[in-house]
Amino acid sequence: MVSPQEVFTPEDFNDEQRMIAKTTADFVNNEVLPNMEKLEEQYKTGDFSLTVSLLRKAADIGLLAGDIPAKYGGLELDKVCQMLVSEFISRSGGFSVSLGGHTGIGTWPITYFGTPEQKAYYLPKLGTGEWLAAYALSEPGSGSDALGARAKAVLNAEGTHYILNGTKMWISNAGFADIFIVFCKVDGEKFSAFIVHRDYPGVSTGKEENKMGIHSSSTRQLILENVPVPKENLLGEIGKGHLIAFNCLNLGRYKLGGGVVGGAKSILEHTAKYVMERKQFDRPIGSFGAIKHKIGEMVARIYATESMSYRTAGLIHNILADVDADDVDRILKGIEEYAIECSIMKVYGSEMLGYVADEAVQSFGGYGYSEEYPVARAYRDARINRIFEGTNEINRLLIPGMLLKRSMRGELPLMQATQRILDELLAGPSFDEEDDAPLSKERKAIVDAKKIALLIAGIAVQKYGQKLTEEQEVLIAFSDIAMDVFAMESSYLRALKLHQSRPHETTTRDALAATQVFINDAVGRIELTARRILPTISEGDNLRIQLAAIKRFSKYEMVDTVRLRRYLADRAYEVQGYPVFTI
Incomplete structure (x- = not known):
């Protein structure tokens, strides 16, 4: 357990961060949202000139240059600012995909892996929007298996150009991008990355994909037919393309954490207003318990995701605070340190957004299924987030995979921690003294939930060893527990920090209520997941002892979540949106 003072929360935003958030919000409200209907129609004609125009307007106020070092004309914003841009731009639906595809995975490979000459040539143009970028990794036959x-x-006979052939699939911004970050295998074997210009001979794109959602973004195939690419356009080293691909995806997952929070808050605003305007049986439908449950649950889940997203942004910011913009090795090492948290944010956040969008449609009833109302688009747009940046299934496997690798390298005392839990079980139950501190019961629940996670991990490693990587159901169960633990702890630390600094504010009561609702239900989810997977990894007397341990560690004095959800719903109606925090 860490102290509340060690975590960064939205309440800690400084003036610069608040200014960046307001600038982004104003741009979206004044420039993008009034054009949403036109933006949504572009895919039918393939003409994305409106998107390009808006991207260049975004560049005029610095929104394309946030990640670019100052020496190359960028703003070199801290990681919290970058997360805030993602949160507030996400309210623009598919347009946020266009902007994020350019500023993120389209620009990062050059920012972090380019030579000094490549950075000096490309980054100023990308920051001003003179050139727009796309990232070309997936292929018709290789999605999750990127290295396939x-x-x-x-390389040609003269040694001057690489000749590229192949087809890339699902390429965001392909309809208008000027440059593409393309991953190919040199000589069919060495996975590498190249900067490819749209106007190179042999470069073409397919037709616009008729997607379920994010209609205001361009998605096409990129077709490469004997494309000559100057050897100077090789990014990084030959055969080291996986370092570029996977590090940029880690960064993308971190950014997505902020994006889904912004999208969910926007949906909640529409829903909270609608359910208090829509009347049935002579009263607003928002006054009924069934709708209050949905609204209160939306608030609790958004709060948990927001808490762990900005906690992670703060961790990454702190580890990179004194790192020079050109010190790529230290930057990538810092990002890798929190790659697990980035995957958690991606999975948890995208599923939170899916829940919020689905319940919004349900709250709107038949009108929610109509394209005349905003939640229909939000519902369609939300679904892609569980596929973007590596599917949620892949990320659920990455979380324990990265933990186990660190354990094997001696960086994480996993087995020692598990043994302490087993020793505690053999010693029998302890009788803890009553603690009247705020959220003391929730703190104990988190400590015990961590013990369950360690117990499951340790038993699984003991049974399968190196073969554990093949037991995907076990790995996914552990991931679900670990994600809930991280969300519980992030929610708790933020609420306690608020209580210690602003004990009498209404938003503090909001945070305490959201924390209690979330932890109350998370304890039940963790217990159920652990009980479901234990018979797979244990048996006999050991299984009986371990099931008893799960029961012991799941002991929690339940709270009245009906009352708390009703309170959170009423607060959402009062502020017509998300009540816990506003810029």
Whole structure:
């Protein structure tokens, strides 16, 4: 357990961060949202000139240059500012995909892996919007298995150009991008990355994909037919393309954490207003318990995701605070340190957004299914987030995979911690003294939930060893527990920090209520998941002892979540949106 003072929360935003958030929000409200209907129609004609125009307007106020070092004309914003841009731009639906695809995975490979010459040439143009970028990794036959790519690069006889052949699939911004970050295998074997210009001979794109959602973004195939790419456009080292691909995806997952929070808050605003305007049986439907449950649950889940997203942004900011913008190795090492948290944010956040969008449609009833109302688009747009940046299934496998690798390298005392839990079980139950401190019961629930996570991990490692990587159901169960633990702890630390600094404020009561609702239900989810997977990894007397341990560690004095959800719903109606925090 860490202290509340060690975590960064939205309440800690400084003036610069608040200014960046307001600038982004004003741009979205004044420039993008009034054009949403036109933006949504672009995919039918393939003409994305409106998107390009808006991206260049965004560049005029610095929104394309946040991640770019100052020496190359960028703003070099801290990681919290960058998360805030993602949160507030996300209210623009598919347009946020266009902007994020350019500023994120389209620009990061050059920012972090380019040579000094590549950075000096490309980054100023990307920051001003003179050139727009896209990231080309997936192929028709390789999605999650990115290293299975078949696109090929061969150096010509003169040694001046690589000749690229292949097809890339699901490429955001493909309809208008000027440059593409393309991953190919040199000589069909060495996975590598190249900067490819749209106007190179042999570069073409397919037709616009007829997607379920994010209609205001361009998505096409990128087709490469004997494309000559100057050897100077190789990014990084030959055969080291996976470092570029996976590090940029980690960063994308971190940014997505802020994006889903912003999207969910926007949906909640629409829903909270609607359910108090819509009347049935002579009263607003928002006054009924069934709707209050939905609204209160939306608030609790958004709060938990917001808490862990900005906690992670703060951790990454702190580890990179004294790192020079050109010190790529230290930057990537800092990001890798929190790669697990980035995957958690991606999975938890995208599923939170899916829940909020689904319940919004349900709250609107038949009108929610109509394209005349905003939640229909939000519902369609939300679904892609569980596929973007590596599917949620892949990320659920990455979370324990990264933990186990660190344990094997001696960086994480996993087995020692598990043994302490087993020793505690053999010693029998302890009788803790009553603690009247705020959220003391929730703190104990988190400590015990961590013990359950360690117990499951340790038993699984003991049974399967290195073969554990093949037991995906076990890995996914552990991930679900670990994600709930991180969300519980992040929610608790933020609420306690608020209580210690602003004990009498209404938003503090909001945070305490959201924390109690979330932890109350998370304890039940963790217990159920642990009981479901234990018979797979244990048996006999050991299983009986371990099931008893799960019961012991799941002991929690339940709270009245009906009352608390009603309170959170009433607060959402009062502020017509998310009550816990506003810029």
